[in-house]
Each structure stands twice: as structure tokens, then as C-alpha cells.
Amino acid sequence: MRALYTAATGMRAFQTKIDNIANNLSNANTTGYKKVRESFEDLVYQKVGFQGGEEGASTPNPMQVGSGVRLQGLVRDMSMGAVSVTNNSTDMVIDGPGFFVVETPSGEERFTRDGHLRVDGEGNLVTQGGDRLAPGITVPSGYSLVVGSDGNVTATAPDASETVTLGTIELAMFANPGGLEAAGSNLFRATEASGEAQRTTPGEDGAGGIVQGALEGSNVDVAEELVGMITAQRSYELSSKVIQAADEMMQTTVNLRR
Numbered sequence: 001m002r003a004l005y006t007a008a009t010g011m012r013a014f015q016t017k018i019d020n021i022a023n024n025l026s027n028a029n030t031t032g033y034k035k036v037r038e039s040f041e042d043l044v045y046q047k048v049g050f051q052g053g054e055e056g057a058s059t060p061n062p063m064q065v066g067s068g069v070r071l072q073g074l075v076r077d078m079s080m081g082a083v084s085v086t087n088n089s090t091d092m093v094i095d096g097p098g099f100f101v102v103e104t105p106s107g108e109e110r111f112t113r114d115g116h117l118r119v120d121g122e123g124n125l126v127t128q129g130g131d132r133l134a135p136g137i138t139v140p141s142g143y144s145l146v147v148g149s150d151g152n153v154t155a156t157a158p159d160a161s162e163t164v165t166l167g168t169i170e171l172a173m174f175a176n177p178g179g180l181e182a183a184g185s186n187l188f189r190a191t192e193a194s195g196e197a198q199r200t201t202p203g204e205d206g207a208g209g210i211v212q213g214a215l216e217g218s219n220v221d222v223a224e225e226l227v228g229m230i231t232a233q234r235s236y237e238l239s240s241k242v243i244q245a246a247d248e249m250m251q252t253t254v255n256l257r258r
Contacts (some may be wrong), residue, residue: 001246001249002065002067002202002252003243003245003246004241004243004246004247005244006066006067006068007066007101007239007240007242008068008239008243009066009067009069009070009245010068010069010235010236010238010242011070011236011239011240011243012070012231012238013038013057013069013071014232014239015036015236016038016071016136016144016227017228017232018232018233018236020036020037020038020074020156021124021207023036024036024220024225025220025222025225025226025229026217027035027078027220028222028225029217029218030186030218031115031116031186031216031218032077032081032112032113032114032115032116032186032192032213032215032216032217032218033081033218033219033220034077034079034081034113034218034219035042035076035077035091035218035219035220035225036075036076036077037072037075037076037077038071038075039072039074039075040069040070040071040072040073041064041069041070041072042068042069043066043067043068043070044066044067044116045064045065045066045067045104046061046064046065046067046074047062047064048063048064048065054129064067064139064226065163068194072213075176076178076180076182077219078177078178078215079219080216080219080222081216081217081218081219082216082217082219083211083214083215083216083217084214084215084217085214085223086213086214086215087213089146089147089212090102090117090118090119090125090145090146090212091115091117091212091214091215092115092117092147092169092210092211092212092215093115093210093211093214093215093216094113094115094171094202094207094209094211094216095149095170095208095209095210095211096140096206096207096208096209097109097173097177097206097207098117098171098172098173098200098202098207098208099112099113099172099173099174099177099188099194099197099209100113100114100129100133100169100171100172100198101133101134101164101171101172101199102113102126102131102132102133102134102187103131103132103133103134105130105131106130107158107235108189109128109134109190110131110183110187110188110189111172111180111187111188111189111190111197112127112186112187112188113186113216114127114128114186114216115215115216116128116215117133119139119145120223121137122154122168122188123138123139123140123141124136124137124138125137125139126136126187127185128186129186129187130258131185131187133166133169134170135168135170136167137153137166137167137169138163139155139189141155141167142156142157142158142207143155143156143157143158143164144156144158145212146212147210148210149168149202149203149209149210149211150168150201150202150210150251151169151170151171151202151203151205151210152165152168152169152257153165153166153167153168153169164196165227167192167212168201169202170199170200170201170202171199171200171201171202171207171208172198172199172200173197173199173200173205173206173207174190174194174196174197175194175195176193176195177194178193179191179192179193179194179195180193180194181194182197190244192246197231199211
């Protein structure tokens with residue numbers, strides 16, 4: 001029966017929704033995490049009869065029965081998360097659009113909203129995973145770091161006798177940031193869907209400014225995710241009951257000959 005296969009597509013769809021909600025909730029406290037939303041579409045329809053005339057005649061309400069649902073895509077929500085003040089000089093928030101540019105040990109370019117940075121043993125400003133901020137910023141030992149909203153980075157000597165300019169933090173902008181591919185470790189990689197990265201100075205070309213001493217949290221709304229989980233769970237149960245009902249109808253049909 002058609003209902004068996006149609007209901008099965010519903011169960012698969014809601015299973016995917018539950019899996020995605022689980023990932024969002026798991027990252028509710030991940031710095032700079034962007035939640036993901038599911039996008040579904042209905043499957044092909046089949047004509048089961050014709051109204052008011054011969055087959056092939058035009059009808060105002062053609063009789064069609066759908067064959068279920070399938071996952072169309074997973075859409076990442078790039079809206080900004082809540083900002084928390086840390087007063088740590090190496091913590092930074094992008095107040096608006098844009099991504100920090102980092103370079104992996106293998107030389108690949110990656111992008112992130114996670115501004116939880118640190119200074120490594122060589123004085124380089126790096127992510128918690130050790131990926132170097134690009135362009136490179138090297139902080140002299142013992143100097144205090146100051147980052148302006150325009151990305152200009154300076155450092156002051158311990159006795160305040162000297163202030164040196166270390167460089168400027170650049171941000172990456174994309175025509176379609178939702179098309180970025182998650183690479184793990186709070187990093188994204190550019191794709192054909194996102195377009196190539198366009199580097200710019202913070203505060204220019206639509207990019208946000210830099211806020212030092214703060215971090216951007218996840219944009220996951222836990223209450224919203226829990227409501228979605230309950231809805232998906234109930235819908236999954238209903239789809240399973242459709243399969244049970246279709247099975248009972250088939251059993252009744254089989255027993256007609258007895």
C-alpha cells in the first residue's frame with residue numbers, strides 16, 4: 001500500500017529533524033556556534049482519478065495523492081548570538097557580519113566567528129585549536145594587547161614606556177554566508193555556494209566592528225529547540241501509527257478469503 005511508503009518517508013524526515021535538534025542542543029554553549037534548520041519538500045504526486053469528464057480533460061481540481069516528504073537541505077542561521085563580557089584581552093567579538101580568517105597548520109584558509117583567541121609560545125595570536133590568525137599578529141612577550149573596533153592591534157610595554165603597532169585584523173565577507181561548509185572546531189570553509197571570501201577592514205564594506213574583551217555565544221534558543229523536539233517526536237509517532245493502520249488494513253484484506 002502507498003501509505004506504508006509515504007509514512008516511512010515521514011519517519012525518516014522527523015528522524016533527521018531530531019538528529020539536527022540534538023546537534024543544536026549539544027552546541028548550545030559552543031562559542032560562535034550557528035544553529036542549523038531543516039528544510040523539507042514534498043515528493044512527486046500521482047493522479048488517482050479524474051473529475052467531471054473523460055481522462056485527459058481539464059479539471060478544476062485534479063485528484064492527486066502525494067508520496068511523502070524528503071530533506072531538501074540544512075540551512076545555517078548566521079544571526080548573531082548573545083555577547084558575554086570576559087575582560088580577557090585576547091577575546092574578541094565581531095559586532096555584525098563577517099568572519100575571522102585563520103590559517104591551519106597545513107596552510108589551508110578557514111573562517112570562524114569564534115573569537116576565543118590566545119597567544120602561543122611564539123607570540124602568535126591563534127585560536128584555541130592552534131590555528132594562526134591571518135594576517136599574522138605577533139605579540140611581544142609581556143606586552144598588553146589593545147584591539148580597536150577597526151581591527152587595529154597595538155601592544156603596550158609593561159612599564160607603558162612604549163606602544164607598538166602589530167597589524168590589523170581582517171574580516172572575511174561572503175555573498176552567501178549560509179553556504180559555508182562546517183569543518184569542525186568552530187571553523188568553516190568556503191564553497192561555491194558561499195562564494196569566495198572578500199577580505200575587508202572591520203567596520204567597512206558592511207562588516208562588523210571588533211569588540212575586545214568579550215565573546216559571542218551560540219545563537220541556539222534552547223526553548224525553541226525543545227518545542228521543535230516535542231513536535232518532531234509526536235509527528236514521528238503519528239507516522240508510525242499510519243504504518244500500523246496500513247498494516248492492519250492489509251491484514252484485513254488478506255483475511256477476506258478466509
